[in-house]
Amino acid sequence: MAKPYSRSxxxxxxxxxxxxxxxAEHAGVSVATVSRVLNSSEAVREHTRQHVxxxxxxxxxxxxxxxxSLRTDESRLLLALVPxxxxxxxxxxxxxxxxxxxxxxxxxxxxxxxxxxxRERRYLDLLYSRRADGAVCLDPDTVQKAMGGAAxxxxxxxxxxxxxxxxxxxxxxxxxxxxxxxxSYLVGQGHTRIAFVNSDTRFMYARERLKGYQDAxxxxxxxxxxxxxxxxxxxxxxxxxxxxxxxxxxxxxxTAVFAVSxxxxxxxxxxxxxAGLRVPDDMAVMxxxxxxxxxxxxxxLTTVAQPMRTLGEQAxxxxxxxxxxxxxxxxxxxxxxxxxxRESA
Amino acid sequence: MAKPYSRSxxxxxxxxxxxxxxxAEHAGVSVATVSRVLNSSEAVREHTRQHVxxxxxxxxxxxxxxxxSLRTDESRLLLALVPxxxxxxxxxxxxxxxxxxxxxxxxxxxxxxxxxxxRERRYLDLLYSRRADGAVCLDPDTVQKAMGGAAxxxxxxxxxxxxxxxxxxxxxxxxxxxxxxxxSYLVGQGHTRIAFVNSDTRFMYARERLKGYQDAxxxxxxxxxxxxxxxxxxxxxxxxxxxxxxxxxxxxxxTAVFAVSxxxxxxxxxxxxxAGLRVPDDMAVMxxxxxxxxxxxxxxLTTVAQPMRTLGEQAxxxxxxxxxxxxxxxxxxxxxxxxxxRESA
DNA sequence: TGTAATAATGTAATCGATTACATTTTGATG
DNA sequence: CATCAAAATGTAATCGATTACATTATTACA
Numbered sequence: 001m002a003k004p005y006s007r008s009x010x011x012x013x014x015x016x017x018x019x020x021x022x023x024a025e026h027a028g029v030s031v032a033t034v035s036r037v038l039n040s041s042e043a044v045r046e047h048t049r050q051h052v053x054x055x056x057x058x059x060x061x062x063x064x065x066x067x068x069s070l071r072t073d074e075s076r077l078l079l080a081l082v083p084x085x086x087x088x089x090x091x092x093x094x095x096x097x098x099x100x101x102x103x104x105x106x107x108x109x110x111x112x113x114x115x116x117x118x119r120e121r122r123y124l125d126l127l128y129s130r131r132a133d134g135a136v137c138l139d140p141d142t143v144q145k146a147m148g149g150a151a152x153x154x155x156x157x158x159x160x161x162x163x164x165x166x167x168x169x170x171x172x173x174x175x176x177x178x179x180x181x182x183x184s185y186l187v188g189q190g191h192t193r194i195a196f197v198n199s200d201t202r203f204m205y206a207r208e209r210l211k212g213y214q215d216a217x218x219x220x221x222x223x224x225x226x227x228x229x230x231x232x233x234x235x236x237x238x239x240x241x242x243x244x245x246x247x248x249x250x251x252x253x254x255t256a257v258f259a260v261s262x263x264x265x266x267x268x269x270x271x272x273x274x275a276g277l278r279v280p281d282d283m284a285v286m287x288x289x290x291x292x293x294x295x296x297x298x299x300x301l302t303t304v305a306q307p308m309r310t311l312g313e314q315a316x317x318x319x320x321x322x323x324x325x326x327x328x329x330x331x332x333x334x335x336x337x338x339x340x341x342r343e344s345a
Numbered sequence: 346m347a348k349p350y351s352r353s354x355x356x357x358x359x360x361x362x363x364x365x366x367x368x369a370e371h372a373g374v375s376v377a378t379v380s381r382v383l384n385s386s387e388a389v390r391e392h393t394r395q396h397v398x399x400x401x402x403x404x405x406x407x408x409x410x411x412x413x414s415l416r417t418d419e420s421r422l423l424l425a426l427v428p429x430x431x432x433x434x435x436x437x438x439x440x441x442x443x444x445x446x447x448x449x450x451x452x453x454x455x456x457x458x459x460x461x462x463x464r465e466r467r468y469l470d471l472l473y474s475r476r477a478d479g480a481v482c483l484d485p486d487t488v489q490k491a492m493g494g495a496a497x498x499x500x501x502x503x504x505x506x507x508x509x510x511x512x513x514x515x516x517x518x519x520x521x522x523x524x525x526x527x528x529s530y531l532v533g534q535g536h537t538r539i540a541f542v543n544s545d546t547r548f549m550y551a552r553e554r555l556k557g558y559q560d561a562x563x564x565x566x567x568x569x570x571x572x573x574x575x576x577x578x579x580x581x582x583x584x585x586x587x588x589x590x591x592x593x594x595x596x597x598x599x600t601a602v603f604a605v606s607x608x609x610x611x612x613x614x615x616x617x618x619x620a621g622l623r624v625p626d627d628m629a630v631m632x633x634x635x636x637x638x639x640x641x642x643x644x645x646l647t648t649v650a651q652p653m654r655t656l657g658e659q660a661x662x663x664x665x666x667x668x669x670x671x672x673x674x675x676x677x678x679x680x681x682x683x684x685x686x687r688e689s690a
Numbered sequence: 691t692g693t694a695a696t697a698a699t700g701t702a703a704t705c706g707a708t709t710a711c712a713t714t715t716t717g718a719t720g
Numbered sequence: 721c722a723t724c725a726a727a728a729t730g731t732a733a734t735c736g737a738t739t740a741c742a743t744t745a746t747t748a749c750a
Contacts, residue, residue, distance in 0.1 A: 017473070019706055030730045035708060043727060045716095065474035066415045067706035070735050075476075085455065086436035086637075094430065098457070107467045110430065110455035112443070122452045128362070129410035131420075131476065237641040266641065273643040292431075293638075296582040296611065298618040364736055375700045380738060388697060412736035415705050 018059045027055040038063060069130065078106045078319065079135035079156075081123060085112050087235055088291045089261065089308065090138060093159065096312025097136055104320060106133070113139050127154050134323055136315045137161075140203050155322045159315040160306075161204050162332060169322060170332040171314040173306055175205045178337040179212025179258070182286055182304045185339060186256045187220050191284060195228040195254035197243045197264050199235050209260050209288070228254055232264065240267020241274070248275050255283060256345060262287035262294045262303055269297065269344065284345035290338075299343030307335050363404045372400040383408060414475060423451045423664065424480035426468060430457050432580055432608065433636045434653065435483060438504065441657025442481055449665060451478070458484050472499050479668055481660045482506075485548050500667045504660040505651075506549050507677060514667060515677040516659040518651055520550045523682040524557025524603070527631055527649045530684060531601045532565050536629060540573040540599035542588045542609050544580050554605050554633070573599055577609065585612020586619070593620050600628060601690065607632035607639045607648055614642065614689065629690035644688030652680050 020038075024031045029052060036044045037052045044052075055061070069075045078101055082090045098108045109132065111123040120139065126132040134155040162170030186194050196213045199206050214224050230246055232239040240259060244267070247254060259265035265287030269279050279285050279299055287294060290305035314333050365383075369376045374397060381389045382397045389397075400406070414420045423446055427435045443453045454477065456468040465484065471477040479500040507515030531539050541558045544551050559569050575591055577584040585604060589612070592599060604610035610632030614624050624630050624644055632639060635650035659678050 017475075020708095021706075031707080032709075032731080033729060036729085039708085043729095045728060048728080062470070062473050064415075064706050065470070065476055066411055067735090068708075070409075070411045070415055070706080070737090071708045073735080084436075085430055085439065086433065088431065088433070091429075091431035094457070098459075102464070107464065108457070110457065112439070112453070112455065114443075119447070119452065125407070125410070128407050130362075131410055237638060241641065270641045270643060293582060296586065296615045298615060298643075365738095366736075376737080377701080377739075378699060381699085384738085388699095390698060393698080409736050412705090413738075415707090415736080416738045418705080 017064070018061045019064065020061070023052065023055045023059055023061045026059060027052045073130060075131055075133050076106050077126075077132045078108050079111050079123060079126060079132045080108055081111045081113055081120070081135055081137045081139045083113055083115055083139050084235075085110065087261075087263065088293060089263075089289050089306075092292075092308035093138065093312035093315075096309035097159075097316045098312070100313050100316035101320065115139075127156065134319050136312075136319055155319065157315050157318045157322065158332075159311055163204065164332070169318045171311055171318060171335065172332065173311075173335050173337045175208035176212040176215070178288070178304050178306075179209035179260075180216045181212075181337070181339055182258055182288070183213050183216035184219075185341075186258060186284060186286060186345060187216065187222070189256075189284065189345065191256040192222055193228070193252065193254040193256070194222075195230065195247050195257045197230050197232060197240065197247075197257060197259040197268060199232055199239075199260055199264065201231075206260060213258065235261050235263050237263055237267035237270065240264035240269075241271040242267075244268040244271025245274070248272075248277075253283070256286070257283060258286045258288075260288050262289045262291045262301060265301055265303065265344075266293065266297055269299075269301075279344050286345045290340050294340075295342065297344075302342045302345040303340050305338045305340045307337075310335055362409070363406045364409070365406070368397065368400045368404055368406045371404055372397045418475060420476055420478050421451050422471075422477045423453050424456050424468060424471060424477045425453055426456045426458055426465070426480060426482045426484045428458055428460055428484050429580075430455065432606075433638060434606065434608075434634050434651075437637075437653035438483065438657035438660075441654035442504075442661045443657070445658050445661035446665065460484075472501065479664050481657075481664055500664065502660050502663045502667065503677075504656055508549065509677070514663040516656055516663060516680065517677065518656075518680050518682045520553035521557040521560070523633070523649050523651075524554035524605075525561045526557075526682070526684055527603055527633070528558050528561035529564075530686075531603060531629060531631060531690060532561065532567070534601075534629065534690065536601040537567055538573070538597065538599040538601070539567075540575065540592050540602045542575050542577060542585065542592075542602060542604040542613060544577055544584075544605055544609065546576075551605060558603065580606050580608050582608055582612035582615065585609035585614075586616040587612075589613040589616025590619070593617075593622075598628070601631070602628060603631045603633075605633050607634045607636045607646060610646055610648065610689075611638065611642055614646075624689050631690045635685050639685075640687065642689075647687045647690035648685050650683045650685045652682075655680055 020031050020034050024034045027034065029048060033044060033048060034052050037049045080094050080097060094110060101108060113120040113123065127135055136157050136159050138159050138161060140161045156168065158168050158170035160172050162172055183194060198210055201207050217224050227250055230243045232243050240263065243264065247257065257268050259268055265285050269285050272279055272283055277283055287301050287303035290303045294301040294303050314335065365376050365379050369379045372379065374393060378389060378393060379397050382394045425439050425442060439455060446453060458465040458468065472480055481502050481504050483504050483506060485506045501513065503513050503515035505517050507517055528539060543555055546552050562569050572595055575588045577588050585608065588609065592602065602613050604613055610630050614630050617624055617628055622628055632646050632648035635648045639646040639648050659680065
């Protein structure tokens with residue numbers, strides 16, 4: 001007759017773990033006291049503390065964070081929403097992000113959205129339902145969704161992909177200028193037939209870099225040939241390889257290729273190798289991002305570097321500030337890019 | 346006088362979201378009824394359902410999963426503990442895992458432990474405190490830890506890295522035989538001076554593959570030269586490159602190199618390129634894993650393939666079964682590996 | 691229309707914590 | 721030793737859900 005009804009879960013998947021009440025009983029004190037020693041907040045006599053800690057040990061008690069979060073409205077968990085973990089571009093960003101927030105006692109949960117609306121929605125739900133305190137979002141879709149929904153009231157920041165019209169703090173680089181710089185470099189090397197391998201224009205960076213490419217050409221009065229702009233579906237090596245093949249099939253081949261990501265650029269180099277062409281002699285190749293692999297290819301890849309780790313760190317600072325301030329700063333941080341001249345162009 | 350005391354959080358980071366009670370009041374019904382329409386479980390009159398749904402819409406109500414989980418003891422969240430997301434080996438595994446569990450309504454949270462005990466502990470804590478229902482673990486450290494602690498009572502499975510003495514379901518390959526096969530292939534190609542680039546022996550696979558390497562050599566009466574076994578600290582390209590350099594500094598150079606990962610093997614190839622050697626003519630190179638990049642290098646990498654996606658899928662099945670059964674199956678699943686002959690050896 | 695069976699809804703306990711306020715202990719001081 | 725302030729601890733409300741059991745409304749049948 002103790003409990004009016006028994007546990008709801010009939011499967012009995014596993015026993016509930018030991019609760020604070022059990023610790024209290026074992027130690028012969030109230031739950032409040034146990035809570036106090038656990039949070040080492042208020043005054044509790046040393047003697048009592050020891051007693052309680054002993055019971056904690058004996059019973060193997062661990063605080064139930066669900067209950068704690070429900071009460072305190074904080075989880076010490078942060079989300080990182082990335083489109084695809086297979087893309088080596090994201091790892092350093094996440095690492096930078098993690099390094100900063102970890103010091104503040106937060107743990108990072110990586111959420112791979114895969115561009116799937118359902119998955120994305122579910123992850124965002126963690127924010128809505130307070131199971132996570134905040135998020136950094138590297139995903140264009142999420143940004144879009146956020147515009148429509150009421151997501152703007154939640155503490156999150158955008159990284160790399162952002163939309164200035166969305167009132168959310170962001171950090172990124174000037175993609176347009178960066179692409180412009182890359183193409184200008186190729187022009188400076190004497191190239192006039194420069195191809196552009198772009199990816200999904202759902203991504204802002206893709207649109208911006210296209211713009212930079214076009215601007216740079218226009219600036220030196222080179223017409224932008226549509227057949228030199230190849231659009232691929234994914235960012236993996238295979239896509240770049242195919243892009244190279246299609247470029248090589250052209251009547252008048254380009255003498256240089258600028259790809260919007262290093263992975264694509266490396267794929268392009270592979271495609272050129274397939275055809276027996278040499279880089280950069282037969283064709284120059286330039287990438288974007290400066291992933292770790294870029295300096296390991298042969299020839300090593302010339303590219304425009306994004307400060308990925310710093311991007312992640314800055315995103316972390318922005319988010320932490322937002323969590324502190326309540327409202328948080330609007331606007332964004334634009335970090336500098338850098339041309340990295342290696343052997344491929 | 347309504348509430349004895351006000352909200353605890355003085356920062357007022359954000360307003361609490363609308364609760365089920367508010368919906369109930371708005372709809373003029375009890376919370377039980379609201380809960381019923383939300384969980385579409387028991388009978389509730391169509392008229393009432395509509396009314397409630399309307400209130401849900403109007404107020405923008407979203408169920409608080411924290412509270413729900415606290416009550417129901419289930420979160421529909423699964424963890425994937427990986428040592429390092431920068432390693433391209435893990436992505437396909439996670440994808441396979443995700444594909445399966447997603448259909449069952451679970452979301453996957455990626456946890457990068459980075460080999461850091463603190464981070465690992467925190468993530469495992471999500472399991473302990475029921476914020477996650479289960480986990481797949483690709484991390485050797487966790488396995489070790491689990492042996493000591495009481496973690497065996499929690500629903501998790503090991504993938505790739507496992508310890509047969511730990512009573513936890515696992516899925517992996519036969520690393521020893523796989524390495525044996527690789528080395529035997531090189532021997533069959535006429536190589537007798539075969540180097541071995543290994544990584545952190547904290548990993549089981551590293552120990553097993555070393556064993557396979559040694560066994561294969563012994564089988565054909567080739568002495569295992571310590572100077573041909575180079576141990577590197579990480580799995581990245583740079584480490585492989587350095588390994589190559591140290592191998593090339595030897596008086597009697599090997600004619601073939603077998604690396605425990607494709608990333609290392611690719612780094613080795615880069616190192617050979619540095620020295621002006623050609624693969625496979627001057628030196629054969631063989632990797633392990635068959636990551637996507639392996640078929641994009643030039644020359645393309647000969648390697649032993651792990652069925653990574655399948656590994657993830659199997660891990661998912663094991664975990665789901667464990668979540669269903671309560672106790673779950675012990676023992677493990679060993680998946681076949683496959684030699685992939687390309688150009689580098 | 692009365693009544694029993696059933697369907698729909700409400701009430702309140704519960705999950706496991708935190709914490710405002712109340713109460714008891716303790717220790718210091720006169 | 722009495723008294724009182726300060727320190728330690730206890731009591732109970734609360735977070736936002738689920739759900740067993742109780743209660744009320746509806747329907748069916750005589």
